[in-house]
Amino acid sequence: MERILPLVVGNWKMNGHFADECRIRALLCSLEPLSLRADVIICPPATLIRSFSSLVKESGVAIGAQDCHTALSGPYTGDISSSMLVDAGAKAVILGHSERRIAHGETSHIVRKKAKIAHQAGLTAIICIGESEAERVRGEGARFVVDQLRASLPDMPDCCWSRLVIAYEPVWAIGTGDVPAPAELEEVHSMIREELQSLSLEYGRKTRILYGGSVRSSNVSALLSMKNVDGALVGGASLQVNELLGILSFYAS
Ligand code: PEP
DSSP, X not given: XXXXXXXXXXXXXXXXXXXXXXXXXXXXXXXXXXXXXXXXXXEOOGGGHHHHHHHHTXXXXXXXXXXXXXXXXXXXXXXXXXXXXXXXXXXXXXXXXXXXXXXXXXXXXXXXXXXXXXXXXXXXXXXXXXXXXXXXXXXXXXXXXXHHHHHHOOOOOGGGGGGEEEEEOOGGGTXXXXXXXXXXXXXXXXXXXXXXXXXXXXXXXXXXXXEESSOOTTXXXXXXXXXXXXXXXXXXXXGSHHHHHHHHGGGBO
8 A cells, every 4th residue: 555655844833034944044054964754844923934935945845834814805803815825836734723713712623724725715624623632531532533533524525635634633642742652542543544435435544643642752752653643733843853853763764
């Protein structure tokens, strides 16, 4: 069977200024000799997409965004559309991150609409799903995640599958230092895989399913060695070049 090329996404969240170009330059320099067997996408704040995109040209690293609106244009003060992100140089967009679901009331219905418009603009949609601590404690985590996945996925023509990425990010693991046990992680990822394959056997088995939540260079090999874990969505650690390199080294040949 065709092997999935892993993907590591760095989510800078609301951190970074123009002067942080130096972090991207340092990352590119250090990656050059590594011959990575993985794709890399860095998602800075929207203000930095254009300048970072010109820095990474022809480097193998791509720049992504952290959100987009459900419409392509219109009277939505403060919002950014998927076509504007493409115009600025973004290749991907993170959608439905738990920080947006919780702090901005984003429902899976909204995430689904955003994914559809992201695909229309030509972006890769990185759809985040994950259970809260309360759902986990009730033993309902896996079921919750599959239901959230179903509700967040847009209807997809065949051509869009290669631009779909799922990121499993348990809310209780984000920024806490806690991570699922590898076997627990594999169980959820294989349920996500089954669900994707029930929609398309051909494309579901090739879709990248990332893990996100307190990924560090110290825990990366336990987490990313799992069969259905095709890479990572990295928050805090992606801001430190050395830490991110430590994570990426897992895929260096
Ligand atoms: C995230 O917010 O997407 C994330 C994975 O954060 P962290 O790595 O800091 O837990």
